[in-house]
Amino acid sequence: MADKYSVDDILAEVKQRRRQEEGAQSPRLRAERRAPERTSAASDAAPFRLTGMTGEFEPPAGRQSSRAEEGVPSDPMATRVDLPAQRPEGRRPAQRARDLGATQVIPAQRAGGEDRSLEQRRQEKVRQFLETPRPAFEEDEREDKEEDGEDGAIGSLSQFFGGLRRVGPAAAVDRKAPAPPERGRNRPVPRGEEPPARERAREAKAGRRPAQAQERGERRAAPVEGEYRSPAQAREVRGRILRDKRACSIRVILTGAGTGLLLYLSLCNLYPIPLLHPVCPEVDMRMFLLSHLILLLAVAIASAPALGNGIIGLFTGRANHDTPAALCTIAVIVHGMALILAEDGLHTGEGSFYFVIAAAALFANAAGRRSAAVRMERNFAAASADAGHVGDYLLTGRFAAELTEGQGFEEPAVAYPVAVDFPDDFIRLSRSDDAPEGFSRYLPYFFLLFSVLLGAVSVLFFEQSGLGGLTIACATLCMASPLTALLVENTPLLRASKALSKAGAFVTGMESVEKFQEVNTVAVDANGLYPVGSVELHSIKSFAQSRIDEAILDAASLMVRVDGLLKDIFLEMIGGNTRILKQVDQVAYYDRAGLCAEVDGKTVLIGSRTLMEQFNISMPSKDYEKKFVRGDREILYLANSGEVTAMFVLSYRTSPAIERWLDVLARREISLVVQSTDPNITEARIAKDYGYPEEFIRIIPAKLRGKYLETVAPRKRGRAYVMSIGGFPVRMRALAALLTLRRSIMTATALQIAGLILGYALVAFLAFSGAVASLGFAQILIYQSFWAAAILIVSGLSRY
Numbered sequence: 105m106a107d108k109y110s111v112d113d114i115l116a117e118v119k120q121r122r123r124q125e126e127g128a129q130s131p132r133l134r135a136e137r138r139a140p141e142r143t144s145a146a147s148d149a150a151p152f153r154l155t156g157m158t159g160e161f162e163p164p165a166g167r168q169s170s171r172a173e174e175g176v177p178s179d180p181m182a183t184r185v186d187l188p189a190q191r192p193e194g195r196r197p198a199q200r201a202r203d204l205g206a207t208q209v210i211p212a213q214r215a216g217g218e219d220r221s222l223e224q225r226r227q228e229k230v231r232q233f234l235e236t237p238r239p240a241f242e243e244d245e246r247e248d249k250e251e252d253g254e255d256g257a258i259g260s261l262s263q264f265f266g267g268l269r270r271v272g273p274a275a276a277v278d279r280k281a282p283a284p285p286e287r288g289r290n291r292p293v294p295r296g297e298e299p300p301a302r303e304r305a306r307e308a309k310a311g312r313r314p315a316q317a318q319e320r321g322e323r324r325a326a327p328v329e330g331e332y333r334s335p336a337q338a339r340e341v342r343g344r345i346l347r348d349k350r351a352c353s354i355r356v357i358l359t360g361a362g363t364g365l366l367l368y369l370s371l372c373n374l375y376p377i378p379l380l381h382p383v384c385p386e387v388d389m390r391m392f393l394l395s396h397l398i399l400l401l402a403v404a405i406a407s408a409p410a411l412g413n414g415i416i417g418l419f420t421g422r423a424n425h426d427t428p429a430a431l432c433t434i435a436v437i438v439h440g441m442a443l444i445l446a447e448d449g450l451h452t453g454e455g456s457f458y459f460v461i462a463a464a465a466l467f468a469n470a471a472g473r474r475s476a477a478v479r480m481e482r483n484f485a486a487a488s489a490d491a492g493h494v495g496d497y498l499l500t501g502r503f504a505a506e507l508t509e510g511q512g513f514e515e516p517a518v519a520y521p522v523a524v525d526f527p528d529d530f531i532r533l534s535r536s537d538d539a540p541e542g543f544s545r546y547l548p549y550f551f552l553l554f555s556v557l558l559g560a561v562s563v564l565f566f567e568q569s570g571l572g573g574l575t576i577a578c579a580t581l582c583m584a585s586p587l588t589a590l591l592v593e594n595t596p597l598l599r600a601s602k603a604l605s606k607a608g609a610f611v612t613g614m615e616s617v618e619k620f621q622e623v624n625t626v627a628v629d630a631n632g633l634y635p636v637g638s639v640e641l642h643s644i645k646s647f648a649q650s651r652i653d654e655a656i657l658d659a660a661s662l663m664v665r666v667d668g669l670l671k672d673i674f675l676e677m678i679g680g681n682t683r684i685l686k687q688v689d690q691v692a693y694y695d696r697a698g699l700c701a702e703v704d705g706k707t708v709l710i711g712s713r714t715l716m717e718q719f720n721i722s723m724p725s726k727d728y729e730k731k732f733v734r735g736d737r738e739i740l741y742l743a744n745s746g747e748v749t750a751m752f753v754l755s756y757r758t759s760p761a762i763e764r765w766l767d768v769l770a771r772r773e774i775s776l777v778v779q780s781t782d783p784n785i786t787e788a789r790i791a792k793d794y795g796y797p798e799e800f801i802r803i804i805p806a807k808l809r810g811k812y813l814e815t816v817a818p819r820k821r822g823r824a825y826v827m828s829i830g831g832f833p834v835r836m837r838a839l840a841a842l843l844t845l846r847r848s849i850m851t852a853t854a855l856q857i858a859g860l861i862l863g864y865a866l867v868a869f870l871a872f873s874g875a876v877a878s879l880g881f882a883q884i885l886i887y888q889s890f891w892a893a894a895i896l897i898v899s900g901l902s903r904y
Contacts, residue, residue, distance in 0.1 A: 338488040352474035359467040362403035396459040429465040432585035436462040439578040455880025472590025483610035520627040527824030536615030551584035583863035587892040603904040608830030609838040616825040630780030632832030655749040709743040712783040761833040768840035859891035
């Protein structure tokens with residue numbers, strides 16, 4: 105680190121930090137310094153103009169409460185919205201609230217009182233730092249530690265000065281929080297897969313696995329060659345994907361042509377079809393079979409990568425989707441050579457040779473590989489886009505149970521959103537469909553064993569010849585090589601990628617589908633359910649004689665700070681001028697009531713009548729409210745310094761695009777946990793607006809809000825299971841597609857396994873009955889084609 109910084113650079117940084125610290129004054133001090141100016145400018149024009157507001161209500165004299173100015177009443181349901189680093193001194197309103205038991209947020213402030221010798225002491229520490237030997241620090245290592253949630257200092261320099269320390273996810277950064285992004289686009293949703301470091305430490309001390317380790321289906325596989333690791337590699341990775349796609353297309357053409365020729369030659373032995381004289385079965389059966397063998401070898405050479413992958417997987421105990429086709433091809437080649445060498449192996453009009461079956465299996469394999477390459481190409485367009493990615497991850501364990509309390513789940517699994525800058529493991533996850541899971545992984549071994557046993561039993565106990573036993577074993581392996589071995593998963597994934605990529609989302613592969621197979625809850629934000637333009641302001645009724653423009657500015661500052669549903673309405677009132685927004689500190693949220701915060705030294709409340717009554721603020725009568733509430737309209741109050749200053753009449757509209765995909769989640773009986781600070785957003789309102797079952801909805805309580813925001817805070821990198829860049833409706837569409845994919849693939853896989861078992865039973869019956877000669881290539885090809893068509897039709901019924 106010493107070789108990267110000069111003493112002048114370090115001193116310049118120290119001076120800059122000192123100026124920032126001296127400038128960090130409390131809101132009350134700034135308010136006192138501005139007091140004379142504000143008094144003298146009381147008659148000046150406001151920074152914005154409001155029209156149509158009248159003072160229709162004057163609170164009774166003597167009922168204005170000073171309690172709200174002193175502090176916040178005790179409420180066990182209050183929670184933090186931002187994260188404090190330390191609490192300021194002095195008896196401020198929030199300190200009174202803390203004494204009364206409310207959970208408040210205290211802004212980060214720096215300690216003052218630095219003496220004049222600070223600069224000299226720091227210069228001496230710089231000198232000592234430069235003379236002290238220490239190890240080199242790499243930026244990449246620090247980023248890795250940040251991703252893993254490890255606590256630690258930024259480097260030796262920060263340790264020397266004792267100030268610039270990196271904080272973990274459970275601590276606060278001693279700086280002004282960045283303004284929240286614009287709602288309705290790709291709103292950064294909270295940070296990654298790991299819970300706070302302190303929570304992980306408590307769970308480890310209690311002997312429990314951390315939440316990160318509890319995520320199901322997690323794989324820590326070795327890095328994949330050619331993995332997409334940074335945006336700078338986008339062009340290179342896209343080129344590799346296109347080359348793979350072209351190679352698969354060439355393989356499809358070659359294997360398709362070979363399969364067509366073999367089918368024509370095979371039919372020539374059954375029907376009087378024109379054929380070259382030297383290879384006619386009536387002229388020379390061995391030459392006829394040899395021509396089949398040569399064509400199949402050519403097709404096998406074109407499919408060498410698939411054959412090699414399947415054989416290697418078989419002998420390494422990791423059978424994959426290439427293994428059935430590889431076993432079928434090897435068995436057919438061995439059987440074909442035996443037919444050629446046999447004295448009286450095959451006659452004209454017989455069909456007990458299976459060259460075309462092996463070629464068809466390799467052709468279907470190539471088609472499946474090409475569909476996977478096309479899917480990767482489409483998904484990579486969204487993965488490499490220069491836009492904010494919102495990925496979904498799975499939360500299980502204790503915190504998931506707390507979020508879904510009352511939903512009746514024995515093992516809750518919550519899909520929660522995280523804004524990430526870069527999608528990790530894209531290539532590996534896209535290729536995760538290469539290795540089947542569960543029972544499907546062992547099917548090739550079972551059928552290889554059963555084929556050998558069936559052939560041996562036929563020879564030993566049913567008086568079959570050696571060639572007859574080999575024919576039975578070969579037919580069994582042909583039945584065990586379905587044409588949909590790769591298509592059963594890649595076809596639905598390809599259709600989903602075609603639909604999602606246009607919208608700006610993707611599901612990488614089968615590992616993503618399997619990871620979310622047990623999801624029963626989806627975490628959403630109220631800003632997503634009610635995007636920009638969904639909240640309509642019908643009227644504003646002003647109270648008291650206070651300056652309503654200043655009150656509106658305070659409310660706008662608070663709404664922008666918490667990214668509330670009314671943010672855009674208040675920004676419109678001030679003309680979108682965010683530079684005039686005020687400092688907001690000590691934000692607290694009250695369950696189903698609203699928000700309380702200190703804005704430029706004043707206590708500001710935005711919420712329902714319930715919130716105002718908790719602060720003993722004088723309110724208009726309920727009969728007065730009824731004059732403005734009709735239909736679906738709602739009331740929201742604004743109070744400033746212990747007085748109600750305005751009443752807002754609002755209505756909330758829904759989005760048809762969101763409603764469509766929420767309906768898919770509702771049919772799957774998926775629960776929703778909703779993060780909201782708007783007291784008007786309740787389970788009943790969401791159920792009424794979107795037709796979602798009310799018993800499937802839960803608003804995240806105040807006591808869990810802080811931990812939830814830490815869990816879903818943005819991060820630099822996140823695994824690319826399922827991601828979207830098109831906003832909340834696209835995320836809902838991707839999750840709905842994910843659930844539909846699982847159902848479609850499971851149904852198609854069940855049909856495929858049923859076809860395999862039934863095919864094996866058919867071969868065994870014919871073998872033991874002595875009628876195996878009737879099982880020729882035509883019968884097996886028709887059988888395989890029937891099941892392939894059924895599987896593709898069933899999987900094609902799903903919509904994405």
